Structures are given as structure tokens and as C-alpha cells.
Amino acid sequence: MKPLAVELKNVSKVFSGVGRGEGLMHAVKGVDLQIKQGEFFTMLGPSGCGKTTTLRMIAGFEFPTSGDIFLNGELSNQVPPYKRAVNTVFQSYALFPHLTVAQNVGFGLAVKRVPKGEREVRVREALELVKLGQLGERKPNQLSGGQQQRVALARALVNRPAVLLLDEPLGALDLKLRETMQHELKDLQKRVGITFIYVTHDQEEALTMSDRIAVMSEGRVQQVGTPEQIYNFPANHFVADFIGDTNFLEGKVVSLHEDRTVIKVGREDVTAARANFPLMPGEKVTMVIRPEKLAVARELAPALAPGAEAPPPAAPVNPARPQPPRVNAVMNARVLDSVFVGTDTRVNVTLKGGTEITVLVRNLEDDEDFKKGDKVVVTYDASDSRLLPAAQLGTTEETYIGNGEPANGAAPAAAK
Amino acid sequence: MRQTGKWLGLGYYLLLLLFLQLPILLLIVFSFNDSVLLVFPLRGFTLQWYRELLQATELINAAKNSLLIGLVSSVVATVLGGAAAIAIARYNFPGREFFLNIATLPLVIPYVVLAVALLILFQALKIELSLWTIMIGHTIINMPYVMLIVAARLSGFANNLEEAAMDLGATYWGTLMRVTLPISMPALVAAFLSSFTMSFDEFSLAFFLAGTQNTLPVYLYSQLRFPSRLPLAVTTAAVVIMVSVVILLFSEWLRRVGTSRTGKGG
Numbered sequence: 001m002k003p004l005a006v007e008l009k010n011v012s013k014v015f016s017g018v019g020r021g022e023g024l025m026h027a028v029k030g031v032d033l034q035i036k037q038g039e040f041f042t043m044l045g046p047s048g049c050g051k052t053t054t055l056r057m058i059a060g061f062e063f064p065t066s067g068d069i070f071l072n073g074e075l076s077n078q079v080p081p082y083k084r085a086v087n088t089v090f091q092s093y094a095l096f097p098h099l100t101v102a103q104n105v106g107f108g109l110a111v112k113r114v115p116k117g118e119r120e121v122r123v124r125e126a127l128e129l130v131k132l133g134q135l136g137e138r139k140p141n142q143l144s145g146g147q148q149q150r151v152a153l154a155r156a157l158v159n160r161p162a163v164l165l166l167d168e169p170l171g172a173l174d175l176k177l178r179e180t181m182q183h184e185l186k187d188l189q190k191r192v193g194i195t196f197i198y199v200t201h202d203q204e205e206a207l208t209m210s211d212r213i214a215v216m217s218e219g220r221v222q223q224v225g226t227p228e229q230i231y232n233f234p235a236n237h238f239v240a241d242f243i244g245d246t247n248f249l250e251g252k253v254v255s256l257h258e259d260r261t262v263i264k265v266g267r268e269d270v271t272a273a274r275a276n277f278p279l280m281p282g283e284k285v286t287m288v289i290r291p292e293k294l295a296v297a298r299e300l301a302p303a304l305a306p307g308a309e310a311p312p313p314a315a316p317v318n319p320a321r322p323q324p325p326r327v328n329a330v331m332n333a334r335v336l337d338s339v340f341v342g343t344d345t346r347v348n349v350t351l352k353g354g355t356e357i358t359v360l361v362r363n364l365e366d367d368e369d370f371k372k373g374d375k376v377v378v379t380y381d382a383s384d385s386r387l388l389p390a391a392q393l394g395t396t397e398e399t400y401i402g403n404g405e406p407a408n409g410a411a412p413a414a415a416k
Numbered sequence: 417m418r419q420t421g422k423w424l425g426l427g428y429y430l431l432l433l434l435f436l437q438l439p440i441l442l443l444i445v446f447s448f449n450d451s452v453l454l455v456f457p458l459r460g461f462t463l464q465w466y467r468e469l470l471q472a473t474e475l476i477n478a479a480k481n482s483l484l485i486g487l488v489s490s491v492v493a494t495v496l497g498g499a500a501a502i503a504i505a506r507y508n509f510p511g512r513e514f515f516l517n518i519a520t521l522p523l524v525i526p527y528v529v530l531a532v533a534l535l536i537l538f539q540a541l542k543i544e545l546s547l548w549t550i551m552i553g554h555t556i557i558n559m560p561y562v563m564l565i566v567a568a569r570l571s572g573f574a575n576n577l578e579e580a581a582m583d584l585g586a587t588y589w590g591t592l593m594r595v596t597l598p599i600s601m602p603a604l605v606a607a608f609l610s611s612f613t614m615s616f617d618e619f620s621l622a623f624f625l626a627g628t629q630n631t632l633p634v635y636l637y638s639q640l641r642f643p644s645r646l647p648l649a650v651t652t653a654a655v656v657i658m659v660s661v662v663i664l665l666f667s668e669w670l671r672r673v674g675t676s677r678t679g680k681g682g
Contacts, residue, residue: 059579059583060582060583061579061582061583080582080587081579081582081583082582082583082584082585082586082587082590086583087583087584088579088580088583090574090576090579090580092574092576094574094576094577094579094580095580096577096580096581096595096599097573097577097599098595098598098599107581107584107586107594108584108585111581111584111585111586111590111594112585155584156583156584159584159585
């Protein structure tokens with residue numbers, strides 16, 4: 001079996017306050033990661049979460065304070081950057097201003113004394129790979145931001161590294177170019193088959209490009225998983241809050257069932273999925289559900305009226321048309337406001353007891369208009385929801401700001 | 417209204433220019449004047465003083481000394497100051513700010529004070545005064561200039577250029593030779609040239625720290641006692657100024673060429 005491309009075992013990094021006596025700064029706290037060969041792996045998190053420090057430890061610019069880093073199965077804690085089969089694409093590109101594009105790309109090969117003939121061929125190939133074949137003789141400052149980005153990419157790839165590290169490489173580009181480059185990067189990664197470790201704070205970028213994502217916060221890994229896992233099954237409050245829009249419903253367990261849990265949110269009984277951790281009735285718990293998994297209507301469809309317990313069988317899949325969602329749970333609510341956001345309408349409603357939730361409704365021609373104060377029912381499939389322990393270790397107070405409110409930050413004042 | 421302001425401004429500028437540059441211009445003019453006395457009206461054009469200059473062995477010796485001191489002290493100042501600049505601009509070591517303050521201190525200490533201090537130090541250490549002691553003095557005053565010029569240039573480049581080089585396989589020395597030195601080269605050359613000019617013109621330190629051999633400024637000063645030697649002193653000064661101007665223009669040109677090549681990505 002092939003060894004892992006990169007493995008981190010309980011890696012921590014402490015910076016002693018250089019300069020102004022800041023004391024110690026725990027940038028990375030006991031991170032475990034296992035990155036497979038050929039994987040597009042993303043470290044995602046807000047600034048200061050330790051993702052860049054982790055990347056710099058893999059590159060060799062920083063050495064871990066404790067824990068072990070394995071590159072291709074070999075312990076590499078103290079190996080200097082120039083002895084690692086790892087190359088980096090920097091956020092600011094870090095192109096050498098005194099060298100031409102071709103000399104920049106050929107830098108790594110020149111350092112390793114690759115013969116001139118071979119060097120020229122490989123530089124040309126690398127430049128063609130990033131579609132810059134004609135610009136070899138230019139200086140970096142004669143190129144646009146996007147072109148400089150590609151040069152940085154070619155300069156790293158030409159060395160055929162085992163792992164390519166990318167530190168927010170698209171951060172300096174404008175939105176349109178960023179989207180194009182996302183596709184190109186993903187495409188490139190598939191073609192060259194190199195392990196990519198990508199650092200970003202942009203969740204959309206992470207979800208679009210990655211095979212797997214590690215969500216980080218406060219120097220710790222909060223969750224590792226495929227984009228679908230991260231999005232649909234957030235492991236904790238932080239992940240649920242950070243990735244996409246989410247509703248948080250704080251409640252107490254009323255009853256536990258085979259396939260669902262009933263919790264009391266305010267004065268309303270709400271059905272949630274079964275928890276994947278032990279729960280006792282009366283315990284505090286947070287229910288998480290995405291706005292687009294909820295539907296809103298003026299009244300219940302007859303099949304769902306009280307007494308009709310069994311959910312309808314799953315409808316045959318026809319991807320061409322949006323399927324009516326599977327529905328087996330209901331909440332009563334009042335409309336706070338509804339905001340048109342292009343393809344969707346965002347309906348903010350409030351439950352009995354004051355908990356606000358957001359429902360994302362796809363805009364179709366026959367849509368109803370919901371007005372403030374309208375009585376509505378919110379329907380959903382309980383298995384789309386997820387229960388989290390109310391107070392979770394590994395997340396901080398900070399991530400609990402906005403308890404009981406929609407995660408999109410729609411202030412109640414805006415509804416008035 | 418605007419026009420008046422413009423003319424006023426121009427007039428002020430010309431006056432300022434005249435005030436600053438007229439003495440120097442006079443110096444050059446009188447170096448060609450056919451008279452021992454530095455008075456108007458001018459007597460006529462002559463190259464006599466320049467001819468005498470070539471035969472004044474003492475003066476030429478002093479000039480050679482100045483040249484030697486200038487070259488050696490500038491090379492040493494450029495190497496040491498450049499190294500300090502790289503340390504300050506590229507590494508975050510404990511005591512960095514303290515080091516920066518100490519290293520730039522010679523900028524604010526009057527040269528006379530520094531000269532007396534060094535004189536006492538050399539005597540305490542029983543070091544005989546010679547051209548070497550002047551070189552040491554000039555190296556000390558030039559180092560902070562070199563350091564600031566080179567550090568200013570390095571801080572204009574992204575900090576991770578060196579990291580990028582190491583990432584691509586260059587060792588510490590490889591990085592220094594292939595990246596750090598090439599990008600600081602224009603600043604190093606400019607710093608060397610300004611150091612040289614500064615050393616060449618410097619009087620106080622050279623006066624206090626000279627042994628049996630004089631530098632050019634000290635020699636010229638000593639000649640002022642003899643009225644008949646005045647034209648020679650004037651002519652020497654004229655030559656020095658012309659050479660200095662050429663060197664300064666060259667170093668400024670280098671600095672500009674350097675900055676226009678900085679190329680911070682955008």
C-alpha cells in the first residue's frame with residue numbers, strides 16, 4: 001500500500017511573542033491529518049485558525065513545537081524546506097522580480113543543476129501547462145495578476161513535487177477570474193495527479209474544488225470530510241455555522257424514538273433526526289437544519305395532517321425536475337419577512353417562543369407571497385436535520401454568538 | 417492670480433538655486449582665473465592652476481590617501497551594513513529594534529564628538545594613528561547609511577521571496593546568492609557610492625584621526641594659511657566637486673533604475 005502523502009500526528013505550534021511581548025501564541029493545537037496520494041485536500045477556516053501555519057509546517061518554513069509530520073511516510077519534522085519534495089504557491093506569488101518568467105519557472109531546476117537542455121524543455125512544458133507559452137521572456141511585473149498566479153503555479157509544478165501546497169492562491173484575484181481559476185486548478189490537479197493541499201477561508205471555493213476538507217478553527221481541526229459530509233453532516237456548532245447558512249434551534253429533549261428525536265424549542269415540539277451520541281430526555285440540545293431543506297406553506301397537505309404518521313415512500317428520481325421534498329415533520333410559525341435573493345426567496349419565520357428560522361424557497365412562477373404576520377407551516381424531512389450537543393468541546397464562546405437565531409445573521413430589527 | 421503665484425514660485429526657486437549653487441559655481445570659475453587673488457573682475461582664462469595641481473606631490477598624495485580611505489571604508493561599510501540590513505529586513509530576532517537603534521546612532525552623533533571619542537579609544541588601546549584609523553572612523557559613519565538604503569530596498573519586496581527560493585530547493589547560501597543579493601544590488605551599489613563620496617569629503621574624523629599622512633580635505637585646510645596656495649586649493653576643490661557630482665548623479669541614476677525594476681505584482 002502506498003504511504004500517505006502527508007500525515008500529521010498531534011502537531012502543535014507555539015510562537016513566542018516576538019516584538020511586543022505578546023507572550024505565547026498557540027497557533028496550532030494538536031492537529032491530526034491524513035492526506036492521501038493524489039488527493040485535493042483543503043484546509044478551510046477563518047483567518048487565525050491555524051491553517052496557514054499548518055501549511056507552513058508541511059512546507060518546512062516552520063517546525064512543529066510538538067507532534068510529528070510525515071511526508072510520504074518519512075518523519076520530516078526538522079527537514080529544511082529545500083530538502084522536501086514539496087512546493088508552495090504563495091498567496092502573493094513571490095515571483096522573483098529580477099528574473100524573467102522562464103527563469104522564474106526554471107529556478108528550482110537550475111538550483112538542482114538540471115542540465116540546460118532538459119531544463120528548457122521542462123520550463124516550456126510547464127508554461128504551456130498553465131497556458132503561458134508565449135510569455136517566457138517577460139518580467140513578472142509586466143504580467144497581470146492572473147498571469148502571475150499561473151507563473152507561480154508553473155514554477156512549483158515544474159519540479160514535479162510529491163505534494164503541492166497552495167496558500168490562498170486565488171485570494172488576490174477578482175471574482176470572475178477566481179471562478180475561472182478554480183476550475184482550471186481542479187482540472188490541472190486531475191491531469192498532473194499531484195497531491196494538492198489548499199488553504200482558503202472561502203467555503204465556496206473549498207466545497208467546489210476539494211476531494212476532502214478539514215475545517216479548522218482556533219488551531220484545531222473541527223471536522224474532516226468530503227464536501228458533502230461537511231455540508232450535510234456538520235460535526236459541531238462551528239462547522240455548521242461556518243459552512244453555508246444554517247438554522248440553529250436550541251431545545252430540550254422530549255422523547256427519543258427509533259428514527260427521530262422530539263425536542264422542545266420554545267413552546268413548540270419539533271422533530272429532529274436521531275442523534276449520533278447518547279441523549280437523555282430533558283437534556284439540552286441544538287438542532288441544525290439548512291434553510292434549503294425547509295419548505296414553507298400556508299397549510300398542510302392532507303397526507304401530512306395530524307394522524308398521518310407514515311412518511312410517503314420516496315418518489316422516483318427525475319433530476320430534470322425539482323422533486324417535491326420528502327416531508328415527515330412540521331413546525332408552526334409566523335412570517336417575519338421575506339426577501340427576494342434572485343433564484344430564491346429567503347423567508348424568515350418565527351416559532352412559538354421566539355426562535356427565528358430561515359427558509360430558502362426556490363422561486364417558481366406560481367409562488368405565493370408571504371407577508372409579515374402570516375400563519376404558515378414549515379415542513380421538512382427530519383433526517384435532513386442534525387442534533388448537536390448544546391455545549392460542545394473544541395468550539396468556543398465566540399462560535400455561539402447568534403444562538404437561536406438564523407445563522408445568516410438576519411437581524412430581527414431588519415424585519416420591522 | 418494663479419499666474420502671479422506661478423512666477424513668484426519660479427522666482428523663489430531660482431533664488432534658492434542661486435544661493436545654494438553660486439559659491440560652487442564661483443569656485444569653478446575662479447579655478448580658471450588668471451590671478452592669485454579671488455576677486456572680481458576676472459583677469460583672464462588660464463589652465464595654470466590645473467597644471468600646477470598635477471605637480472603638487474603633497475596634494476596628490478593627500479588625494480591618493482583620500483581615494484584609498486574612501487574605497488576601503490566604503491567596501492567594508494557596504495559589506496557590514498548590507499549584512500545588517502538583510503538581518504533587519506528579513507529576520508525577526510530578539511533585540512532587533514534595539515539593534516536598529518544602536519546601529520543608526522552614528523547618524524545623530526556629531527562627527528567631531530565621534531572623532532574625539534575614537535581618538536581617546538585608539539589611544540587607550542595604544543593604536544597608532546594612521547590611514548587605518550581614519551578608515552575605521554569612516555566605516556563607522558557610513559555603515560548606518562548603507563544599512564538604511566539597503567533595508568529600504570529589501571522592505572520593498574515581499575518577505576517570502578527567500579522562502580520561495582528555499583521552497584524551490586535553494587539552500588540558505590543559494591538563496592542569498594540567487595535572490596537576496598541580486599534584488600539588493602542596485603541599493604548596494606548606490607550605498608557604496610554615497611559612502612565613498614561621504615568619506616572623500618569628510619573632515620572632522622580625518623583631522624582628528626590622521627597620523628603622519630593627511631587626507632585631501634585636511635590638506636586643503638592646512639594650505640589656507642598660505643595665500644599664494646589659495647588658487648591651488650580652489651582648483652582642487654573644483655575637481656573634487658566635479659568628480660563628486662558625477663558619482664552622485666551615477667548613484668542616483670542607479671537607484672532609480674533599481675526602483676523602477678522593483679516590480680511589485682499587482
